[in-house]
Amino acid sequence: MTIAAMFQTRARRAVLPALAALMIAAAPQPSQAGVTAFKQAVAEGASREDGLAAHYRATGFEPIWTAQTPLGLARRQALMQAITEAPAHGLPASRYDADGLLARMKAARTPRDLGLVEIELSRVFLRLAHDLHTGMLTPSRVVEDIVREIPLRSDEELLTSFAASDGPPAGFFRGLTPKSGEYGRLIREKQRLERLLDAGGWGPTVPAASLAPGQSGAAVVALRNRLMRMGYLERTASATYDIAMQQAVQAFQAAHGLVADGTAGASTMTEINRPISDRLPMIHVAMERERWLNKPRGKRHVLVNLADFTARIMDDDRLTFETRAVIGKDTAGQRSPEFSDVMEYMEINPVWHVPRSITVKEYLPQMQRNRGAASHLKLFNSRGQEVSRANVNFNAYTARTFPFALKQPPSDRNALGLVKFMFPNKYNIYLHDTPSKDLFNRNVRAFSHGCIRLQQPFDFAYELLAPQQADAKGYFDRILNSGRQTRVDLEEEVPVHIIYRTATVPAKGPVQYRPDIYGRDARIWEALQQAGVSLPAIQG
Template identity: 40%
Template sequence: MELARAVADDPDLAAFYGANGLSPLFLGSENAPRRAALKAAIDSMPRHGIPSARYAPQTLSDRPAALSDEIAYARQAAKLLRDLTGGVLTPSSADPEIKREPHRPSIPDLLARLQQASDPATVFAEAAPRHPGYLALQEALAGREDLVVPADMPRAPEALWRVGMQGQGVVPLRARLEEIGFGSEAQDPTLYDMALSGAVAAYQRAAGLPDDGVAGPRTIAMLNGDGPSVEGVRRRAIIVALERLRWMAGEDLEARHVWVNIPEFSTTIVEGGQEVFRTRSVVGKDTSDMRTPEFSEMMSNLVVNPSWNVPRSIAVRDYLPKLRADRHAVSHLDVVDRGGRILSRDGIDFSQYTAANFPFRLRQKPSDDNALGAVKFIFPNPWNIYLHDTPTKHLFGTAVRAYSNGCIRIGDPVDLAHALLSRQTDDPDGVYARARDSGRETWLKLRPAVPVHLVYFTAWPDASGRVRLLDDIYGRDARIWQALQAEGAAAAD
């Protein structure tokens, strides 16, 4: 009963010990392998970006004999398993715009598995995500992608090098790139040729710079080790990315899914861990009411020739002031009552309405200039976020594509529709074309529904396995890093 009272403050430990008849998990010579496995797991936690000190290894006696020793081991085992299987943080506590809720496994069940395992080390080893991205991030954190050039190498002079330019300053630039694995063959080492531009672009991708292949002051400063530490920035981004993947440990990322990486401004389809489709995206503006949230849902339908039901927040913010000034303003939008009937504007005095009491909805019919374009992709969620086409195609030509009101605009929406429909029909192009040619709003059900993950990874491996860094466009990674430090789960630089 003393053990039961001692763990009453921890529901997981209370449930575990209550179910196993208060039998000790760590005391006794017979449990020495279990103690050793826990200590080895604690020692390995820096590979997951978490300092070993979080698990107070100094409190774990080498010769445990007292009840307090059993409890000390049990508390640290439960904490470590919680961290690996669902993350250290509650996502929304770091940033309320992160709507993700980790699907955490039962800690009492994991402790029971630890008690029954012939090799307890496997329970700890199998607790962390086995996703290829997680493993690549771990390798990068261990320093297998060194972006730091030795200090004794000649510096590259500040310049702005483009393909076709020539000069002696290209020689140390080439040498510094080659030293860290971004070499390129050259007949003339003083010529900034296409191969060197490609090597620069690869370095820029790895270092989180725009990958234009132009060696300008920012790129050269990073190569020279000036300004913020490339490795420090990279290390923080990787540690935060590992935590984000632990939040997703309960998701089946081997299954076919749509992956929207917000800071990459990209949307992909992934099957069996391999990317099979990619398109550019536009995401929400960096304002408090427009940033795209993070969550996962099931995409159930495509809507071809969609109507645009203007979100209330946009209707009262952007359009009501115009209607108050001129009832016939924004004529491309219908005014609709609660019953769905289109109303004549002549009978409405818009000046009497405010954002608080505006009783109507605004809706745009299907058309070539509809705000949703030709198709939208629906995955029902409380935030009314979806993927859609757009008539503003020029935005996809910009490097930083944070322009929307929160939804995700798709660069190649018809190709995305074809790819999604390809699992349920031999003629996805024809199915889509017939719906489009009808001119009517047409719902096409996806069978089966496809998981959609709206994610925010500023560090992520590319197809070659090299971890690429991206800008923290919303500042979310910075807030997660601060929260991890506050929890003792991220070592100071």
């Protein structure tokens, strides 16, 4: 039995006697004075929190939890059970103080005591419900580039929905968590890693800086044993770096975003030697991130994983199309943000409207040194009229006073390439083609000013147009060959979710791990620890 399972079993055994004691202590009060005392205590306890106060005022201060009815008991049991199961979701049970709740329920003797217990149960319910539904953290407070709109539910709505629910109370808690297949798989992977950790982890690390096919010896045996424990290699007694081990290393490399050459070089060996205690935080962070995105993603949607440098088209949660992507540089102001929006149209043969920040920070200094610099860009005044460079003294302006805009006409050299995909947003982020094709051959692809560049933008466009064009490729190519800037609206808008996941669990195949390129997950894990999340004490 795992540590978590033992804890849950002990907690379940402790709950029922406490609830029985509460039923005795909370016997119905026959006097009007008792009812009044209960409601006054509820009103006082709820007065400091708007959501609590609004719900109880609307219901005449009727109890949710302390009613001496089968439903009241079922609600208390469901709350306590949800607390015992919180660690399975990566939430710390200590955050909900089950022991404190049980003690207060046992000690309740008067109507006023019950009123105060009622409010405390609601407070704990709200904390747990919010955590299960949209996570413990406010993402933008941890990482400013996570600008995602979280699907928060108000305190009043949660309480009212729970009180009005006609289903089993336990079902309400189950209904709060994300319904994505990914969330369920993350929970199972967390449990699997905890079991392995409890059993000693993946075994001894490999005592070698690198290993290659054909080698043998103690280090190769250690590599073999570790790969077997990780599930990449079938059981074998071979002490040689043979073809089976080479294929296992390739599979490991592919699952960790490394060059899959089958040779355990320095970077591969570093990842192989990482302990489970390095991987579990990545799973915890991924679960929290999944809760931040706890809303329907769209029957068809685009999923951009910044940490994986990929853009995917998903249909009914199945992969339809995938392409490599280039993301923003790991530099302040250029890291790609995380958010969701809706793709409305694409522009074929786009004009690049150079962002103001790039204009004054990069191109203005070049043109001050050499009037003819950046000659591929056209100069326009505030009325949209093209201006000859010969008539402009660039040195007369600063970054603040420069009055012109820069644009690049459609061409093969256009910074946006030949097509861009628009989901208008205040961050000026979109997906687009690029003339810099060589960057897609890199393993780490963080080179842009923040937008997402696609390796296969034409195929991406064909797939998006397929539902509305019988010959999507022919339609696209005719517009492309015209050389004219053309807007093509999508008849059905497509949600776009720009995410950042260093750990993902596919429906088939091994867990995928990626480097924390922007250092965001490290900050989230630190915040989760400050909120009470911890790993089992055993290290492996």
